[in-house]
Amino acid sequence: MGVPPPKPWPDSDPRVDELVNDVIGQVADKWTMLILEVLADHGELRFTQVGRHVPGISQKMLTQTLRQMERDGLVQRTVHPVIPPRVEYKLTELGYSLGEAFCGVWTWAEDNLARIEAARERFDAAKVG
Amino acid sequence: MGVPPPKPWPDSDPRVDELVNDVIGQVADKWTMLILEVLADHGELRFTQVGRHVPGISQKMLTQTLRQMERDGLVQRTVHPVIPPRVEYKLTELGYSLGEAFCGVWTWAEDNLARIEAARERFDAAKVG
DNA sequence: ATTTATACTTACCGTTTGGAGAGTGACCAT
DNA sequence: ATGGTCACTCTCCAAACGGTAAGTATAAAT
Structure with missing residues (x-):
């Protein structure tokens, strides 16, 4: 199998790595x-x-995640002081750029779903046999 | 005669989404x-x-994660039947491609670290004041 | 006989995650 | 007066995560 040679990763500073890991996490x-x-x-x-567009999410997680995203500057939260309350969320520029960066992983997952499932079946089958 | 729906994102099939979410998760x-x-x-x-290159990881997590990665076809595990045991791990082609896909997120995080930290400080300051 | 080395596996247990469901506040409609 | 709406917030609780430490197997070295 022709696996390409190890390519140097863009960064190796442990302090930056730690921060980046934190952010990504x-x-x-x-x-x-x-x-x-x-x-x-x-x-x-x-x-x-x-919430309606994210099937399975609980109110708690919706609030929590939205808050965290707001804190990180990914979404902008707009409160309209009316009754009943009206709060709107949209991505910031930073949020959009993250979406684009993630797009690569997203499409990777799409493209390789079959391969991963095949690998899993192979692995599980080998474990039994 | 429908208005073309705004669709910047590559995919919207809920079944694929679910699988993809699972894989990414x-x-x-x-x-x-x-x-x-x-x-x-x-x-x-x-x-x-x-283990030495991943500071802070426990043996348990190292084994567990490596196993999962092997199951997903991301790493290849080679056992040399000698005593004491010698087991070697390397990325498969699939593993490399994932690394490359993640590279985008990684560099995004690097590029935007400052922005995120600034946003957090702004948010936390606003909360206090 | 005991130690050493490697690559795990297992048991135990505290911490964290996250869901369910109830409560809140303010105003409008009935 | 009561109920409905919306965006939460809070409490309780079960499940998952993950660390520590001990155990396993084998053979060579002391």
């Missing part, structure tokens, strides 16, 4: 990515609308 | 990415060598 979780996708697709949405 | 965790980086940097390494 926070940013690359399930709900964050799903919400990122929803907002990239639909533009500006209200709280419950975002 | 498993693949995009802290230890997996760190090991991916290490193996991309160093080529083929033994168990303890990988």
Whole structure:
């Protein structure tokens, strides 16, 4: 099998690595990515609308993730002081750029789904036999 | 005669999304990415060598993550039947391609570290004041 | 006989995650 | 007066995560 030779990674500074790992760890979780996708697709949405587009998310996780994304500067939260309350969320420029960066992983996963499933079946079969 | 729906994102099929989310969720965790980086940097390494390059990882997590990566077809595990045991790990082609896909997120995080930290400080300051 | 080395595996256990569901506040419609 | 709406917030609880430490197998070295 022709595996390409080890390519040097763009960065090796341990301090930067740590910060980057931290950022990625926070940013690359399930709900964050799903919400990122929803907002990239639909533009500006209200709280419950975002929730409707993310099947299976609980109110707690929706609030929590949206807050974290706001804190990180990925989404902009706009509160309209009316009753009943109206709060709208949309991606910032930073949020969009993250979406684009993630696009690579996303499409990688799409492109290689079959390969991964095949590898898993092979592995599990070998374990039994 | 429908208005063309705004669709900057590559995919919207819920079934594919679910699978992709699943794959990304498993693949995009802290230890997996760190090991991916290490193996991309160093080529083929033994168990303890990988561990030495991933500061803070426990034996348990090292074994577990390596196993999962093997199952997903990301790393190839080679056992040399000698005593004491000698087991070597290296990335497969699939593993390399994932590394490259993640590279985008990695560099995004590097490029935007300052912006994120600034956003956080702004957010936290606003919360206090 | 005991130690050493490697690559695990297992048991235990504290920490964290995250879901369910109830509560809140303010105003409008009935 | 009661109920409905919206965007949360809070509490309780079960499950998952992940670290520590001990155990396993084997053969060579002391």
